[in-house]
Amino acid sequence: MSGASGGGTSGQARAGGLRSGTVGLLLRIEVLKAVKRRAFWVAVGLFAALNAIATVDNVRYARLYPENTYALPASWPDILTGLTGPGPFFIAVLMILLLAPEFSWRTGRQNVIDGLSKERLYAGKVIVLVGLIALFTATVVAIGVVGTLFSPSEGGPEFIRSTDLSYVGGCILNLLLFCSAGLMLSTMIRSAGPALGVLFLYILVEQAIAELVSRMGETMRGASEYFPFSITQDLGNSLVHYPEQLAAVNSSRAERGLPPLEFLAVEVLAIAALAYSAIFLVIAFLSMRKRDL
Numbered sequence: 001m002s003g004a005s006g007g008g009t010s011g012q013a014r015a016g017g018l019r020s021g022t023v024g025l026l027l028r029i030e031v032l033k034a035v036k037r038r039a040f041w042v043a044v045g046l047f048a049a050l051n052a053i054a055t056v057d058n059v060r061y062a063r064l065y066p067e068n069t070y071a072l073p074a075s076w077p078d079i080l081t082g083l084t085g086p087g088p089f090f091i092a093v094l095m096i097l098l099l100a101p102e103f104s105w106r107t108g109r110q111n112v113i114d115g116l117s118k119e120r121l122y123a124g125k126v127i128v129l130v131g132l133i134a135l136f137t138a139t140v141v142a143i144g145v146v147g148t149l150f151s152p153s154e155g156g157p158e159f160i161r162s163t164d165l166s167y168v169g170g171c172i173l174n175l176l177l178f179c180s181a182g183l184m185l186s187t188m189i190r191s192a193g194p195a196l197g198v199l200f201l202y203i204l205v206e207q208a209i210a211e212l213v214s215r216m217g218e219t220m221r222g223a224s225e226y227f228p229f230s231i232t233q234d235l236g237n238s239l240v241h242y243p244e245q246l247a248a249v250n251s252s253r254a255e256r257g258l259p260p261l262e263f264l265a266v267e268v269l270a271i272a273a274l275a276y277s278a279i280f281l282v283i284a285f286l287s288m289r290k291r292d293l
Contacts, residue, residue, distance in 0.1 A: 026124040051082040055147035071153035076164040079144030083171035084236030088178035095182030103190035170235040173273040180280040
């Protein structure tokens, strides 16, 4: 009995080691692919540069106008702007540029010929997705936090508040939704140019449809709030995560005779973003699994 138990434990350890070894192998493969691509360095470098420029401007304004605070935790909404504006588009474009050419270059096909299953090949792309989200988030946070060190503004007693964490979570979900959409388009269209075209065309078409639907009544307008791009716009809006800011804005609008701004609850927006992301990832998996590479 003890020998059987020991054998079972040994087998479980080997299985666990194999799984961790597979993840490590996939990670090394994808990192090597990414760092050899000029598109990766150009996109990440441009994204970092845009955030650095915005941070320098924030520090400069804080020095020129002391009422413009740029210190933690009050500056988190300014810091995270980099993830709500260009961030989602950059990550979707980069995902497409990294993955779509692999089909025309037959890189993925060669990986399968070398012994990698389609499922593991797809798992490698999910690892890329997670890595890009972590990289973009870390880049924005690091640049913004370092910038606050050069600001003359005085910080508060906390480093980060619950509302700031909510905003960070919303930004990460935005990146996830856009990146999963880029993964889906890459596996379905399998060409970077057309995939990018479809991505930007969809955004324009959704906005046009949402505008048209909103004119059909309150019920239809409410339905348009659940469109993918509408979800990302709301999740990336700081007013959704900071009730005191929303109250101040609505108070100002009331004084001007304007209706108050209303948003879906953060929890509803988060569930919708996760649901869309899951759908995109499943479609991408089925496309990669069922079609020839």
